[in-house]
Amino acid sequence: MTPEEYRKYAHEMVDWIADYLETVQDLPVRSNVQPGDVINQLPTSAPETGEPFDAIFADFQTKIMPGITHWQHPRFFGFFPANVSEPSMLAEMLVTAMGTNAMLWETSPAATELEERMMQWLARLMQLPETWSGVIQDTASSATFVACLMARERATRGASNEVGLMSSKPLVIYASPESHSSIEKAAKMAGYGRLNVRYTDPSDEGGMDPRSLKRLIKSDRDKGLLPAMIVATVGSTSTGAADPLREIAEIAGAEDLFLHVDAAWAGSAMICPEYRDMLDGVELADSYVFNPHKWMLVNFDCSAHFVRDKAALIRTLSINPAYLQTAAGGQVNDYRDWGIQLGRRFRALKLWFVLRSYGAEAIRDLIRNHVNWAHDLAEHIVVSSGFELVTEPRLAMFTFRPSRTDDSDEATDLLTDQLVAAVNDGGQTYLTRTIIDGRPAIRFQIGQTKTTWEDVQTAWAAVAEMSEKLSG
Numbered sequence: 001m002t003p004e005e006y007r008k009y010a011h012e013m014v015d016w017i018a019d020y021l022e023t024v025q026d027l028p029v030r031s032n033v034q035p036g037d038v039i040n041q042l043p044t045s046a047p048e049t050g051e052p053f054d055a056i057f058a059d060f061q062t063k064i065m066p067g068i069t070h071w072q073h074p075r076f077f078g079f080f081p082a083n084v085s086e087p088s089m090l091a092e093m094l095v096t097a098m099g100t101n102a103m104l105w106e107t108s109p110a111a112t113e114l115e116e117r118m119m120q121w122l123a124r125l126m127q128l129p130e131t132w133s134g135v136i137q138d139t140a141s142s143a144t145f146v147a148c149l150m151a152r153e154r155a156t157r158g159a160s161n162e163v164g165l166m167s168s169k170p171l172v173i174y175a176s177p178e179s180h181s182s183i184e185k186a187a188k189m190a191g192y193g194r195l196n197v198r199y200t201d202p203s204d205e206g207g208m209d210p211r212s213l214k215r216l217i218k219s220d221r222d223k224g225l226l227p228a229m230i231v232a233t234v235g236s237t238s239t240g241a242a243d244p245l246r247e248i249a250e251i252a253g254a255e256d257l258f259l260h261v262d263a264a265w266a267g268s269a270m271i272c273p274e275y276r277d278m279l280d281g282v283e284l285a286d287s288y289v290f291n292p293h294k295w296m297l298v299n300f301d302c303s304a305h306f307v308r309d310k311a312a313l314i315r316t317l318s319i320n321p322a323y324l325q326t327a328a329g330g331q332v333n334d335y336r337d338w339g340i341q342l343g344r345r346f347r348a349l350k351l352w353f354v355l356r357s358y359g360a361e362a363i364r365d366l367i368r369n370h371v372n373w374a375h376d377l378a379e380h381i382v383v384s385s386g387f388e389l390v391t392e393p394r395l396a397m398f399t400f401r402p403s404r405t406d407d408s409d410e411a412t413d414l415l416t417d418q419l420v421a422a423v424n425d426g427g428q429t430y431l432t433r434t435i436i437d438g439r440p441a442i443r444f445q446i447g448q449t450k451t452t453w454e455d456v457q458t459a460w461a462a463v464a465e466m467s468e469k470l471s472g
């Protein structure tokens with residue numbers, strides 16, 4: 001592609017993107033293609049000779065777009081949000097053009113130093129200890145995996161990195177019953193083993209029960225196992241539940257266990273002082289992660305990972321082959337030693353663009369609106385017939401199910417499953433099913449950039465109408 005062609009098509013793409021974001025609300029939220037529909041339209045081999053860009057873009061529109069689920073749709077209320085914003089997209093354009101690899105300070109000093117500064121900005125905005133060190137990981141799953149490795153090294157006093165786990169007692173991780181599946185995945189990858197993740201009993205509020213945590217630790221010590229780590233969750237994926245962080249941190253301290261806090265979704269809301277209580281005690285943790293790529297207008301991917309002891313992190317992950325040694329090594333942050341990857345994207349630029357373009361106050365307003373609308377809709381559901389709240393709103397999420405007085409639990413559960421499937425097929429909105437206390441429930445979480453209260457009402461009207469129809 002010549003520079004002139006690039007300029008022409010880039011302008012066309014930007015127009016297409018601006019139109020897309022202005023009209024995405026007219027599309028079905030979830031893609032309705034069937035398995036194989038997309039791949040069967042694609043040639044089985046790459047072309048030997050280049051094709052005109054017009055033809056490629058035409059295929060993008062006809063073959064790829066139907067298979068896209070629209071995460072930026074203002075009525076996307078499924079999973080957790082992955083909201084984007086124009087300043088963030090502009091930063092991504094620049095980063096993509098430069099193809100920056102931020103693996104070493106020397107491979108782009110500005111990328112490293114901006115990352116350092118952005119993590120300080122986030123720490124300050126969220127009232128995290130200013131002595132912590134921060135790094136941008138790709139996802140919370142990676143941050144949790146890194147934390148598991150740090151905990152493993154601490155429990156085995158560095159032996160597992162040197163000689164493996166053969167001579168170690170089995171290591172154990174403790175988590176709440178609502179914790180994210182990334183913990184089990186990390187336990188598998190880090191050599192703990194899936195069966196050495198212990199899930200505590202739930203507390204009355206749905207999070208981790210500290211008494212159960214203590215009992216499990218004692219029982220494992222009695223059996224000769226090696227408790228290594230606690231993962232506390234603030235804002236669980238199913239219901240938004242938060243573990244009692246301070247009590248858990250005190251147990252971690254008394255038992256000398258590594259404490260990692262996973263606030264992947266809820267963490268962005270900690271920019272609002274009125275929600276910050278959820279994180280009370282976090283200053284006692286060893287590691288903390290939240291995802292600006294979920295609810296802070298920063299395009300996926302961008303996961304903010306803080307650690308109390310930067311030296312322990314680097315000791316766990318550092319490698320130092322000749323080809324990665326530089327003159328500044330040792331005096332600067334070489335982020336290659338702070339995560340799993342060697343090569344890393346320059347993600348700090350989008351954080352910088354977003355925080356400067358919006359300012360903290362506008363981001364707080366966006367999050368507060370989402371939280372208030374979730375509470376308003378939940379209140380409406382409580383007084384309407386035909387539905388029940390399963391869990392109360394926590395930040396901008398609650399769960400519900402249909403309820404009809406004469407129905408058995410089995411009939412209600414069937415209706416819940418039919419309802420969420422039919423609503424999602426309908427395209428007006430997109431919701432996620434979960435299981436709470438053994439029974440299906442439907443999550444409703446609000447977090448998209450362009451969502452309005454009208455979008456929330458339209459989505460709820462679609463749910464209520466479908467429920468009527470299914471109830472016959």
Ligand code: PLP
Pocket residue numbers: 080138139140141142180182233235236237262263264265291303
């Ligand atoms: N932790 C929690 C509580 C989550 O809800 C999620 C994803 O939704 C994750 C971790 C994993 O996030 P990521 O996709 O960034 O790995």
